[in-house]
Amino acid sequence: MAAxxxxxxxxxxKVEVVGFADPAMEALYQQMIRELRCLVCQNQNLADSNADxxxxxxxxxxxxxxxxxSRSEVVDYMVSRYGEFVLYRPRFTAATAFLWMSPxxxxxxxxxxxxxxxxxxxxxxxxxxxxxxxxxxxxxxxxGDNGDRQPPGSAG
Amino acid sequence: MNRYVLPLAMFAGLAALLWKGxxxxxxxxxxxLIDKPAPAFTLDRLNDPGAEFGPGDMAGRVWLLNVWASxxxxxxQEHPVITSLSKEIDIVGLNYKDKRGDAQNWLARWGxxxxxxxxxxNGDVGIDYGxxxxxxxxxxxxxxxxxxxxxxPVSETDAMEILLPVIRQLREGVN
Numbered sequence: 001m002a003a004x005x006x007x008x009x010x011x012x013x014k015v016e017v018v019g020f021a022d023p024a025m026e027a028l029y030q031q032m033i034r035e036l037r038c039l040v041c042q043n044q045n046l047a048d049s050n051a052d053x054x055x056x057x058x059x060x061x062x063x064x065x066x067x068x069x070s071r072s073e074v075v076d077y078m079v080s081r082y083g084e085f086v087l088y089r090p091r092f093t094a095a096t097a098f099l100w101m102s103p104x105x106x107x108x109x110x111x112x113x114x115x116x117x118x119x120x121x122x123x124x125x126x127x128x129x130x131x132x133x134x135x136x137x138x139x140x141x142x143x144g145d146n147g148d149r150q151p152p153g154s155a156g
Numbered sequence: 157m158n159r160y161v162l163p164l165a166m167f168a169g170l171a172a173l174l175w176k177g178x179x180x181x182x183x184x185x186x187x188x189l190i191d192k193p194a195p196a197f198t199l200d201r202l203n204d205p206g207a208e209f210g211p212g213d214m215a216g217r218v219w220l221l222n223v224w225a226s227x228x229x230x231x232x233q234e235h236p237v238i239t240s241l242s243k244e245i246d247i248v249g250l251n252y253k254d255k256r257g258d259a260q261n262w263l264a265r266w267g268x269x270x271x272x273x274x275x276x277x278n279g280d281v282g283i284d285y286g287x288x289x290x291x292x293x294x295x296x297x298x299x300x301x302x303x304x305x306x307x308x309p310v311s312e313t314d315a316m317e318i319l320l321p322v323i324r325q326l327r328e329g330v331n
Binding site: 039040052053056057060079080081082083085 | 185186187188189253278279282283284285286288289
């Protein structure tokens with residue numbers, strides 16, 4: 001009993017407790033009031049908002065869900081009245097394509113850029129001719145150093 | 157030289173977006189109802205609970221639907237403008253989420269510019285009209301289509317420069 005209170009009270013403090021006979025409806029209702037924006041206090045969803053309009057829209061959402069409406073039917077109902085802005089999860093349309101695609105496009109551009117940068121770094125010309133390199137190798141052999149450079153003072 | 161082009165282009169793009177953002181008013185939402193038929197409803201009249209009103213009653217006329225409430229401060233602000241507009245055009249009030257007694261007192265005290273007010277006590281009709289802030293004013297044409305929506309109090313400038321020209325145009329147009 002005590003545990004039940006701990007869980008239920010924070011939710012009941014703001015949003016009316018609604019009882020659904022069907023747990024699937026309850027889940028849809030809870031999902032919808034989190035996905036729909038309160039248009040008065042524009043940075044809150046219906047679940048978080050105490051505005052009068054949010055209360056009315058929660059009531060509407062509950063009625064629609066109890067009538068057996070699907071998620072997309074609830075979304076259509078709200079969008080036809082309040083516009084796309086009511087959705088926190090915008091639909092994929094011509095207008096929102098840029099929004100949805102930009103993370104993918106930006107990632108691809110970034111990957112392309114990194115790959116190009118790395119290819120360039122490895123293939124970058126050193127500015128020394130083949131003769132210069134030959135002479136350098138000869139000098140290294142002369143001094144007994146085979147090219148494995150070691151920090152001064154280390155054993156080896 | 158080439159290495160500066162990309163960052164500069166990115167900066168210019170971002171600056172252009174932010175510059176545009178300065179002019180956008182995020183509180184003003186475009187109505188989805190423009191050029192759509194005004195949603196039908198049947199409500200009791202505020203001053204005559206036995207009689208009903210629906211948008212169909214106004215067919216053939218250009219009219220305004222003004223959403224108001226006695227608890228709405230901005231409605232007081234626009235009240236004189238609505239009153240002078242009512243000499244030019246029929247205005248129907250949609251009394252939104254109000255108490256009948258409060259609303260009637262409000263009209264008695266400040267004057268009643270409305271042809272009639274429909275009483276939307278629980279705000280259901282408001283939801284159908286996408287009302288998210290009171291006051292809101294819809295211009296509806298002869299065929300019952302919504303042609304313009306004003307959100308917030310109508311100022312004298314709004315009335316003279318926006319609403320009246322729209323109304324005039326709708327009256328002249330062969331709809």
